[in-house]
Amino acid sequence: MGNAYIPLSALLSSLGAEVIIPPLPTRRTVELGSLYAPEFVCLPFKVNLGDNIRALYMGADTLAMVCGAWACRFGYYGRLQHRILRDAGFEFESLLLGRDSLATVYNRFRETAGKNLPLSWAKALRIFHMKAKAVDKLESLSRRIRPFEVKRGSTSRALADGMRILHQARDINQTREAFRKARNKLLAVETQDSFEPLNISLVGEIYVVIEPALNFSVVEQLGERGVLVHPALSIYKWLFRSLRIDPLITADEKLAIRRTRPYIKHDIGGEEHQTIGGTIKAAKKRYDGVIHLYPLTCMPENISRTIIPAVERKYDIPVLNLCLDEHSSPAGFMTRIEAFLDLLTRKRLKKPG
């Protein structure tokens, strides 16, 4: 999912495991996943399944997944995907975080982690946190630079180089150094700031908001069209919010939930609080608009989608709702977004003062 592989592989390789990173999801991944997946399960399931298949072809022997018994289908991914893959003939070990106790996960790395298991875990978690934070900061910086770049694509290239350096860092010191280098690469990108960019918030189901292969690199596309993008979700938030170690994230989540309560009274298991809370936040910050992305049949997002028009009216903020599945095409997607940007630009021009 996006650049989550950088901190996650750092965690696992610090524990001595050989990490296999499947290639970025492509049409082929989606096709493979759709072949084996149930017909109308959500898109993240299909892509995830496709990723797992590719990882297995590349030699992985263990597949890890978070799982749980929640309202959203996500908790069932691990159990069902592993079942589907075994029925299809693949052999591997399952590491289901949630179903398997923490002790199982902890002990899984006993052979590979070296003599002192607790120390290895402590080191691994430290570098995990550091890399996750670094990824978040670099992505955030790139989003602030991209609308102003002179050469189209220079920011994305600098970001990709930076991520590569970060991924290669093996310990705390190297990570610190890598972050510094990556940041400098981004700051070196040539910019001109002779215009006032549009501000657009990106909300919706977490996988399609974060994974560029699913949202057709919407963050880059918007940036290259001179838009400052503000995603309501990020990998860092997703990885660390349940641990509650960052008070800013906890406060942000609480605020989003409080703002959503008048609209959705109970937690329904998805990111609906960030969708509705994010829309309200965008309105309060006087952004120009919101783009809402969600996979076909996503339950929490369907509910949010039904309620968003009421939020739009009350807070006076335009929202573009886009539904994605394996048949979506980049051309259709970008056409709708470009039309939306045109409308927002005209709205701005008409504003007095």
Add this chain to the structure above:
Amino acid sequence: MTRVGIPRALSYYRYFPLWESFLEECGIDVVCSNPTNPNILDMGISQSVDDICLPVKCYFGHLLDLNDKVDFILVERILTPEGNLDTGFTCPKLMALLDMVKHSLDVKPRILEFCLDSKKHSLAKALGKIAKSLGISKRRALQAMRVAVERQKTYRLELRQTNWNLAAGCPSREYDQKPLTQKTPVASQKNNPPGIKGEHPVKFPARRNPEQKKDLDIAVVGHEYLLFDKFLNHDICGKLERLGARVQTSAALPEEIIEREIQQYKDISWVYERDLIGAASYFLSSGTVDGVIFLICFACGPDSITMEIINREINPKKRPPVMTLVIDEHTGDAGILTRLEAFIDMARRG
């Protein structure tokens, strides 16, 4: 007199006897929306998100059907239904149904909220809130609650004992004035449950030989709001009966059987899906039926996962033929009939 409207969709098929008894005991007029018809479905579809499931679209249509006819509309929010396993929750769409209705539909009557969270309170307490909103005196409300809970219990028991013949239609008193146990049409059943005699009240057009012997037992597994709504499911049970099958449904299985079966399948958070998995497990492994049909809706979130769990994790030694019927608003009657005919032929051959 105050009129309360109840949309004939979703939890209507589960809780209507409870609601109707309670409100009538409190002296309130109960009005149901019309049975599902193309108009209602179209209204619902036009007011909802494209990819939400069909039963919710149908619900919106029924709700709008009541818009000008009543003073209050009863809308449910079912978080955890009552039962022995008071854990888990229902589908997110049922949990947030009230929110969707409040914020996206132009509802003219006042909304009465029936919020059922069995983790926190009982069925009777859920009714208490409604009584308060309607200004019913506490004494009258308590008496009404007692009657209503009893009626609900009776309904669930009768559902199992009579193996509800779905050709009769919806499970409400207002469908016709006879009490529940006498409503089951019996001419089509070979072995009538004790105490029931009579002729089929509705004449169905004969497709095949009207004297066709009933020589097959087919189980239909699905949510109650799909099983009982003849328009939504294209009268699948009626069609099966005319093709010579005795129909059993997952809605009519005793809770003890379902609980026994569900022990083998852990960690299912959705309560209604547990019922489906338990029923499927029973029908597939008990050897009492000649075929099993799963009736699901396209875009049903939990069902997409449950179907896979049923198909992959339930592995009895001898499985009867199984068919999955996925329906949505574009499904055609002819298509359903073709599939059913093919399935019955296959089941006949054993």
